[in-house]
Amino acid sequence: LSLGGFRLRRLLMEACVNASFVRNYVDARFDGVHGVNAAIDAAWTLMAGILVFVMQAGFGLVEAGSIKSINSQTILLKNLMDVSVVTLGWWAFGFSISANGGNAFSGDGRFVFSSSQDNWVALFFNWAFCAAAATIVSGAVAGRIKFIPYMLISVAVGCVVFPLASHWAWATNGWLYELGFIDFAGGAIIHM
Secondary structure, eight states, X not given: OHXXXXXXXXXXXXXXXXXXXXXXXXXXXXXXXXHHHHHXXXXXXXXXXXXXXXXXXXXXXXXXXHSOGGGHHHHHHHHXXXXXXXXXXXXXXXXXXXXXXXXSSSOOSTTTTOOOSTTHHXXXXXXXXXXXXXXXXXXXXTTSSOHHHHHHHHHHIIIIIHHHHHHHHHSTTOHHHHTTOOOGGGHHHHTO
C-alpha cells in the first residue's frame, strides 16, 4: 500500500511540475492575459478543426456502407485523395481566396502558397471545413462517377467553390456577411 501511495505522490508531483512548466512556457511565449487568451483560443480552434477533420473517417464509412461492397475500396481511396487534393488546393489558392481582405467577392491573394505562421490556425480550421465540403460531394456521387472526373471536382471545390462561398459568408468584407448572413456552425457554407 505504501508503495502504491508513493507512486501516486510521485505522479502528483510530476503533474504539478509539468503544470508549472506549461504555465511558465505560456507566460514566456505570450504576454500576459491577452496572450494566454490567444493561446486558449488557438487550442480550442485547433481542437474543433481536428473534430471536423475526424468526420472524414465517418464519411468514408457511411459511403462504403451505402454502396455495393465491390466499390468500397474505391470510395475509401476517393476520400483519402479528397483530403490530399483539397489540402494542396486549399494551401495553394483556396485560403487566399477565402481570407479577409480583398473585396466583397474574394480575398486579395496575399496568402497564395502561404508559409506565414500568423494565420496557420485559421488556415487549418477552414481547411477542415473545406475537406468536409468536398467529401459531401463524394457521398452524393458514390458509386456513380469515375475517379479522374471526381478528382477534378474535388480540385474545383477546394480551390474555388468553397473558398468563394466561405469568403462571402465568413470574411468581414464578404457580401453575405455585410448583408447580415448568419451561418450556424458552418452548415450553410459546407452544404452550398
